[in-house]
Amino acid sequence: MATQTFSLPKIAARLDRLPPYGFELINQRIAQLSAEGADIIRLDIGSPDMPPPQPVIEMLQRSAANPKYHSYGSYRGLPAFRKAVAAYYERRFGVQVDPDKEVLPLIGSKEGIVNLALAFIDRGDAAIVPDLNYPAYTMGTLMAGGDVILMRLDPERSYAPDLDTLRAHPDLRRAKLLWVNYPNNPTGATCDLSLYEQLVAFCREHDLLLCSDNPYAEVVYDGYRAPSALQVAGALECTVEFMSLSKLYNMAGWRLGACLARREVIEALLTIKSNVDSGHFRPIYEAGALALNQTPQSWIDARNAIYQARRDALLAACPSIGLNAFKTSGSLYVWAKVMNGDDTAYVQSALEQAHVSLTPGSMYGPAGKGYVRISVGIEDERLQEAIVRLRAWYAKQH
Ligand SMILES: Cc1ncc(COP(=O)(O)O)c(C=O)c1O
Missing domain, CATH: 3.40.640.10 (Type I PLP-dependent aspartate aminotransferase-like (Major domain))
Structure with a gap:
């Protein structure tokens, strides 16, 4: 029987309009580093770390x-x-x-x-x-x-x-x-x-x-x-x-x-x-x-108190890691301006050298250039460890 070559039908042009999902790219690099044995702390993803009621x-x-x-x-x-x-x-x-x-x-x-x-x-x-x-x-x-x-x-x-x-x-x-x-x-x-x-x-x-x-x-x-x-x-x-x-x-x-x-x-x-x-x-x-x-309001308040303490720890740490934070009263994130330089370079360096993953602001639109997003959806000890690592990484460079 003659062997036939198979050509996959052309993917719809619709997909050409879609840039790759930003988190997918971060995930790929994190997977590579983790496979090489790195312990990556993820402050990039906005997912709650605590369980439901x-x-x-x-x-x-x-x-x-x-x-x-x-x-x-x-x-x-x-x-x-x-x-x-x-x-x-x-x-x-x-x-x-x-x-x-x-x-x-x-x-x-x-x-x-x-x-x-x-x-x-x-x-x-x-x-x-x-x-x-x-x-x-x-x-x-x-x-x-x-x-x-x-x-x-x-x-x-x-x-x-x-x-x-x-x-x-x-x-x-x-x-x-x-x-x-x-x-x-x-x-x-x-x-x-x-x-x-x-x-x-x-x-x-x-x-x-x-x-x-x-x-x-x-x-x-x-x-x-x-x-x-x-x-x-x-x-x-x-x-x-x-x-x-x-x-x-x-x-x-x-x-x-x-x-x-x-x-x-x-x-x-x-x-x-x-x-x-x-x-x-x-x-x-x-x-x-x-x-x-x-669910009683007290459950929501207790959960938010934990997030708030993490937000405060991050706000306090920002000046020592080259970030100027925007203080806010909502969401799971700290949004901060990179004091000197570019958000992508900052995020890449933090990931490669401190093994801490942050999200580059430009992923959220042109106005995000020069900013980073940091999630508070991470256990307290891991957040503290991330801050220690980021401080040491930043101090080494400056
Ligand atoms: C602003 C905003 N809208 C919608 C969503 C999607 O949430 P859901 O888990 O309900 O799909 C998110 C998730 O991070 C979000 O940040």
């Missing part, structure tokens, strides 16, 4: 033991979970939504962020994305064939967008979505309700859907309380808010979140999702509902 884990175990709970669920998710999300929004923010029509469970908010772009963005459309941003806003837009309009966030404005500059953007007419995220990844910047009021007014004026990505609403310090964009009167008409249990209850690996929006937005997203996924495993919804309904 114990009753949540026990509920997952009990529910998984039920032989009836292993079949496909509903595309709209478990009603009890949707109810728990709505009840949490009412309790925490005074926001009322219909759990059956205005809440949709997600397989982590990242999934919903990307699928929302597929639901709203056609070729030639655009999404307004903050420069600095969580990369999924950009990636979703590009995957959908749309263009990104960058909206600069500057430290001089405490990383709030400049809506007057945006108003004058020549491509504003093409935009359909406007993404914001406070408490912010990567800067940690927070906002008050007045920013959401301005954003809702701006989005109404320009027929934009305001996409408020709010996974860090409960990762806050110094007595700060984060608002929801949906607290603005009438916001539900023009706003979709994404919430997530990843950071709220240390459940990042569980992949559970939700979005809240008017019925048409939920239905459009559901049309995409029901053709892509088939909902979550029922025990995850049940445990997620329990987390939302029963």
